[in-house]
Amino acid sequence: MTARRSDTTRAAILAAARERFATDGFERATIRAIAADASIDPAMVMRYYGNKEALFAAAADFDLRLPDLTGVPTGEIGTRLARHFLHRWDTDEALVALLRAAVTKEGAAERMRIIFATQLGALVARHAPAPEEAPVRAGLVATQMLGFALCRYALRLPPVVGLSPDEAVAWLAPTIQRYLTGTPD
Amino acid sequence: MTARRSDTTRAAILAAARERFATDGFERATIRAIAADASIDPAMVMRYYGNKEALFAAAADFDLRLPDLTGVPTGEIGTRLARHFLHRWDTDEALVALLRAAVTKEGAAERMRIIFATQLGALVARHAPAPEEAPVRAGLVATQMLGFALCRYALRLPPVVGLSPDEAVAWLAPTIQRYLTGTPD
DNA sequence: ACCATATGCCAACAAGCGTTGACCTGAGAC
DNA sequence: GTCTCAGGTCAACGCTTGTTGGCATATGGT
Numbered sequence: 001m002t003a004r005r006s007d008t009t010r011a012a013i014l015a016a017a018r019e020r021f022a023t024d025g026f027e028r029a030t031i032r033a034i035a036a037d038a039s040i041d042p043a044m045v046m047r048y049y050g051n052k053e054a055l056f057a058a059a060a061d062f063d064l065r066l067p068d069l070t071g072v073p074t075g076e077i078g079t080r081l082a083r084h085f086l087h088r089w090d091t092d093e094a095l096v097a098l099l100r101a102a103v104t105k106e107g108a109a110e111r112m113r114i115i116f117a118t119q120l121g122a123l124v125a126r127h128a129p130a131p132e133e134a135p136v137r138a139g140l141v142a143t144q145m146l147g148f149a150l151c152r153y154a155l156r157l158p159p160v161v162g163l164s165p166d167e168a169v170a171w172l173a174p175t176i177q178r179y180l181t182g183t184p185d
Numbered sequence: 186m187t188a189r190r191s192d193t194t195r196a197a198i199l200a201a202a203r204e205r206f207a208t209d210g211f212e213r214a215t216i217r218a219i220a221a222d223a224s225i226d227p228a229m230v231m232r233y234y235g236n237k238e239a240l241f242a243a244a245a246d247f248d249l250r251l252p253d254l255t256g257v258p259t260g261e262i263g264t265r266l267a268r269h270f271l272h273r274w275d276t277d278e279a280l281v282a283l284l285r286a287a288v289t290k291e292g293a294a295e296r297m298r299i300i301f302a303t304q305l306g307a308l309v310a311r312h313a314p315a316p317e318e319a320p321v322r323a324g325l326v327a328t329q330m331l332g333f334a335l336c337r338y339a340l341r342l343p344p345v346v347g348l349s350p351d352e353a354v355a356w357l358a359p360t361i362q363r364y365l366t367g368t369p370d
Numbered sequence: 371a372c373c374a375t376a377t378g379c380c381a382a383c384a385a386g387c388g389t390t391g392a393c394c395t396g397a398g399a400c
Numbered sequence: 401g402t403c404t405c406a407g408g409t410c411a412a413c414g415c416t417t418g419t420t421g422g423c424a425t426a427t428g429g430t
Contacts, residue, residue: 006407025289027212031388041409046389103288103339104210112340139336139344140356146340147332151324154288155297155331159324170369171325175360184355190427191377216418226379231419377426387416394409400402 010048012038017045017059021097026056026105053107060101060108062094064119070126077127078177082169085145089153090165096153099146116142127180140179148172195233197223202230202244206282211241211290238292245286245293247279249304255311262312263362267354270330274338275350281338284331301327312365325364333357 016037020029031052035042049055067084069077089095101108120141125134148168151160163171201222205214216237220227234240252269254262274280286293305326310319333353336345348356 009407025212027210028289030386032386042388043390043410044408047407052388100288103285103335104213109340113342116342135344136348139342139348142342143332143336143345144329144360145332146335147328147330150288150331150335151328155294157298157301157324157327159320160328163321163324167369171364174363174370175329178359179356184352185359194377215416217416227418228380228420229378232377237418372430374429375427377424379424380422381420382422383418383420385417385419388414390411390413392410392412395407397404397406399404 006048009038009040009044013040013045013048013055014059017055018093018097021056021059021101022093024100025103026101026108031055056097056101056108060094060098060111062092062098064088064115066119066123069123074127074181075177077180078175079169079173081123081141081180082145082172082176083165085149086165086168086172089149095149099149100154124180129181137179141176144172144175144179191233194223194225194229198225198230198233198240199244202240203278203282206241206244206286207278209285210288211286211293216240241282241286241293245279245283245296247277247283249273249300251304251308254308259312259366260362262365263360264354264358266308266326266365267330267357267361268350270334271350271353271357274334280334284334285339309365314366322364326361329357329360329364 013034016034017029020034020037023029024033031045032042034055035045038045045055049058065084065088067080069080072080098108098112102112103109116138117135121134121138124138124141125131128134128137148160151157152163198219201219202214205219205222208214209218216227216230219240220230223230230240234243250269250273252265254265257265283293283297287297288294301323302320306319306323309323309326310316313319313322333345336342337348337353
């Protein structure tokens with residue numbers, strides 16, 4: 001497959017879509033606005049992506065890219081995971097886009113569920129004391145990490161926005177660690 | 186002010202609005218659908234609440250109703266707060282409604298910020314080791330509690346939905362406790 | 371009985387949305 | 401040079417939305 005002339009246009013549309021979906025959510029982000037951002041006609045968006053739903057699917061397609069933590073000392077996993085999440089969230093708009101959409105769109109929520117169940121679930125299963133606890137532990141990790149993302153990137157609670165990455169990791173890591181390998185009180 | 190005949194209609198509209206906003210979010214919940222749920226004409230909604238924005242404000246008007254925890258042993262506050270949040274969230278649709286809206290509407294996000302900064306901030310200030318740390322500690326508590334609510338009521342992650350209230354409190358309480366009175370690691 | 375008024379319904383408006391099809395335009399193949 | 405077709409523009413469609421004003425009806429005070 002050789003590069004076509006239209007590839008730059010496709011990329012521009014996708015970049016604009018990611019930005020709009022991330023800041024406005026699915027329903028408030030309009031095809032017309034995305035097209036304007038990409039300096040293109042709205043009809044082009046339809047031609048290249050079919051419809052708004054499919055465009056969103058393309059824009060919010062991502063991977064948690066969880067690192068391989070085999071060999072890492074058990075006690076460090078919380079820190080490593082917290083740091084990874086923070087960095088990942090800071091550098092990929094698609095995550096915020098999916099988060100914003102997942103709150104009101106069942107289809108997006110389903111994608112979120114699958115991503116966290118499979119990707120995070122698999123990692124947790126490798127480190128949880130008992131394998132059958134893995135789903136619950138992964139779910140708990142999700143509550144803390146998604147909650148942090150929600151407050152920092154979507155709601156923008158000032159004290160949470162003000163935390164430096166290192167401070168954030170220092171606070172979150174023990175929580176993650178306990179959800180992964182600890183016990184309820 | 187004596188009771189008017191229209192009060193039952195007003196209440197029916199408000200109840201329908203809360204439900205729609207809670208399940209659909211602000212933009213997907215339509216005046217027409219709310220009116221249909223309340224078995225009245227859409228024009229009535231406008232007459233009684235002015236516009237959609239004001240209707241939402243009335244439907245999402247609520248209070249965290251945080252308990253007075255003075256005198257409670259310091260070590261128990263985490264448990265008490267976790268239990269209170271869980272119960273509160275389970276019994277008031279307005280909380281989910283505001284959460285869903287806050288993710289995509291700046292006005293709703295602002296309300297969320299104010300509620301958590303003032304109501305939760307005040308409680309935290311009374312128990313935090315140093316008063317100047319209160320905002321950050323309140324913010325951290327918010328990340329965990331809102332994250333839990335997000336995963337349980339909005340995203341409906343199965344393992345999180347499956348937790349019994351007691352299990353949930355047992356897992357969350359130590360986290361809340363550490364954010365309130367503990368130290369980062 | 372009568373009237374003022376609160377309550378409610380109906381029809382319509384303007385605006386914005388996703389989406390479509392017809393029509394240009396310019397580059398590359400022959 | 402001409403033909404072809406992908407790349408791009410334009411105007412319009414059908415639909416839904418929030419919102420409005422006019423009109424019917426029921427209520428309750430006198």
